[in-house]
Amino acid sequence: MALTIAVVGVGLIGGSFALAAKQAGIARRVLGVSSPATLGKALALGIVDEGMTLEEAAPQADLILLSATIQSIIETMPRLRGLVRAGAIVTDAGSTKRAIVKAAQAVAEMEFIGGHPMAGKEKGGVEEADPSLFQGRLWVLTTEDGVTSPRFDELQELVRTIGAKPVRMSAAQHDAAVARTSHLPQLLSTALAASLEQSFHQETPVLAGPGLLDATRLALSPFPVWKDILATNRDEIRTAMAEYLNEWQTQFDALSGEGDLEAQFTRAAAFAKRLRD
Amino acid sequence: MALTIAVVGVGLIGGSFALAAKQAGIARRVLGVSSPATLGKALALGIVDEGMTLEEAAPQADLILLSATIQSIIETMPRLRGLVRAGAIVTDAGSTKRAIVKAAQAVAEMEFIGGHPMAGKEKGGVEEADPSLFQGRLWVLTTEDGVTSPRFDELQELVRTIGAKPVRMSAAQHDAAVARTSHLPQLLSTALAASLEQSFHQETPVLAGPGLLDATRLALSPFPVWKDILATNRDEIRTAMAEYLNEWQTQFDALSGEGDLEAQFTRAAAFAKRLRD
Numbered sequence A, B: 001m002a003l004t005i006a007v008v009g010v011g012l013i014g015g016s017f018a019l020a021a022k023q024a025g026i027a028r029r030v031l032g033v034s035s036p037a038t039l040g041k042a043l044a045l046g047i048v049d050e051g052m053t054l055e056e057a058a059p060q061a062d063l064i065l066l067s068a069t070i071q072s073i074i075e076t077m078p079r080l081r082g083l084v085r086a087g088a089i090v091t092d093a094g095s096t097k098r099a100i101v102k103a104a105q106a107v108a109e110m111e112f113i114g115g116h117p118m119a120g121k122e123k124g125g126v127e128e129a130d131p132s133l134f135q136g137r138l139w140v141l142t143t144e145d146g147v148t149s150p151r152f153d154e155l156q157e158l159v160r161t162i163g164a165k166p167v168r169m170s171a172a173q174h175d176a177a178v179a180r181t182s183h184l185p186q187l188l189s190t191a192l193a194a195s196l197e198q199s200f201h202q203e204t205p206v207l208a209g210p211g212l213l214d215a216t217r218l219a220l221s222p223f224p225v226w227k228d229i230l231a232t233n234r235d236e237i238r239t240a241m242a243e244y245l246n247e248w249q250t251q252f253d254a255l256s257g258e259g260d261l262e263a264q265f266t267r268a269a270a271f272a273k274r275l276r277d
Helices: A011-024 A038-046 A054-060 A070-080 A100-104 A149-159 A170-200 A210-215 A223-232 A234-255 A260-277 B012-023 B034-043 B056-061 B072-079 B098-105 B150-161 B171-199 B210-215 B223-231 B233-257 B264-277
Strands: A003-008 A026-032 A063-066 A089-092 A116-117 A138-143 A167-170 B005-006 B027-033 B063-066 B091-093 B115-117 B138-142 B165-169
Touching: A003 A011, A003 A054, A011 A026, A011 B264, A026 A038, A026 A054, A054 A070, A054 B150, A063 A070, A063 B171, A070 A223, A070 B027, A089 A149, A089 A167, A089 B165, A100 A170, A116 A149, A138 A149, A138 A170, A149 A167, A167 A170, A170 A223, A170 A234, A210 B171, A210 B264, A223 B012, A234 A260, A234 B171, A234 B233, A260 B098, A260 B210, A260 B223, B005 B012, B005 B056, B012 B027, B012 B150, B027 B034, B027 B056, B056 B072, B056 B150, B063 B072, B072 B098, B091 B150, B098 B171, B115 B150, B138 B150, B138 B171, B150 B165, B165 B171, B171 B223, B171 B233, B223 B233, B233 B264
Parallel strands: A003 A026, A003 A063, A063 A089, A138 A167, B005 B027, B005 B063, B063 B091, B138 B165
Antiparallel strands: A116 A138, B115 B138
C-alpha cells in the first residue's frame, strides 16, 4: 500500500495523520490543502510534500482526509462533487458526525466514511503534529447500516496500522456517545470555572487543591472549536444534560436532608474505575 | 523549638505532619493516638515514637493535632476538657471548619486554632505518609476575629517551616471557599460518572479521551470521607450549587438557540489560566 493522500486542513490531527502514514510506509505522497501560512510550516516540517488547492489535490488522491473544523468540512463536501477518483476513500476527523455524514450523502457518486480519532493535545496547530498521537487511541469509523464496504475495510486496516483502535458505529450512535463522554464534561468544566470566576475576585485567594486543577482543565479549551461541536449536536447534548440533572437532583435532595449519596458515590466510583481498566 | 507533638488520628495527613515536623527538627517526640493496628504500622515506620490514649498523650503535648475524620474530631473536643497543658497549641486538619471550631469553643480554657492543609493523595492511610506532602500547599488557619495570638503566630511559623503556605481566614470564610473549590467539583465529578454509568452498559464501548479521565478522577473518592464533609457544609454547598446552576442555565438556553456561549467560555478559560499561574 503506497497511497497519495490529500490532507484538507493541516492542523494537529491532519499533520499527525500525515506523519503517522509516512512513518508506517502507507503514504507515497502527501498533498496539503490549507492556508499559505500553514502550508509553509507543514512543508518546512516535512509533513506534506506539496501544497495545492482542493481542486488540484482531490483528483490525484487515493485517500482524502478532511481535517479542518466541522463547519469547514461541511462546506467542503459540495466542492468535492466530480473531483474524487473512482475507488478513492474519503473520510474526515470532525468531532461530530451526523451533520458531516448528511452533507457527504448529498454528493453523488462519492463513498464517504465518517471518522473521529479520539486523540488530541492541549495545544493545537501543525507545529504540534506527532506521528504517535493516535497510538492506542480509539478511532471511530461510521457505517449507517452496519454493513462495511471494501473501502471501509481498507480504511479500518489503515487506522490500525498507525496504532489506533478502530470502533465501528453509526453517526447517530457516535454523536450520542460523545455528547456524554466529551461535550457534557466540557460544559461542566466551563460552567464550574465560570461560576468560580464570579466568586473569587482577583484579590481573594482561591483555596485550590489538585482536584480543582483536574476539574477546570477542559475549561481552557478555546470557544471556536466548541462553537461547531455545540451547533451540530444540540439535541444529544441537551438529553445528556437532562440525564445528568437527575444525578444532580439526587445530590441537592440529599443536601436538603432527603436520602443519602452513598449509592451514587459507589456507582460513580465503579464507572470511574472501569474507565481506567 | 523542640516540641512534644500528639497526633490524634495517624493517617495520611497526621502521619505526614509527624514526619515533616521530625525532618524539620521541630518534634522532639511524637505521641500517636489511633487504633492499635494503625499505631503498629506508624511505630514500625518511625512516624510516631510512642502510642497511647488521648488521656495519656494530651497532658504531655506542646502541640495537639486532631487529624481523624470530622465527626471524630468533633467528638474528641469534650474529651480534651481539663487535659490540655496551659500554653499548648490545639489544632486540627479537618476539611470543614465551622462545626469543628464551634465544638472547640465549648471547651473552656483551651485555645483552639482550626486548620486545613490543602493537600492529599489519591490513596490515604499511614503507609502513604510523606514528609513533603505539604510542600508549596496552602494551609488554612482560622481566626474568628482576624486577631492572632502568640500561639497562632507560632503555629503559622511551624506550618511555614514544614513547607506549606499559611492562609488566615475565619471558619465561615473557609467553608464558603471550599464549598466552591472542593465540594462542588467533587459533586460534579460524581454526578457525571454516575450519569455515564447509567448510559454505558458493560458491553458498550465508552468513547473516552483524556478529558473524561480528568473529569472523573474525583469520582474515585470514597464516600466515607465525603459523608462528614457534606453533613457539615450543607448550606454553603447548596449556595455554590445554585450559583453554578446559573452558568448551567446559560448553557442550556444557548443549546436551545438563545444566546451564545462565547462570553462564558472566555471567562471560564481566564479563571482556569489564573489557577495555573
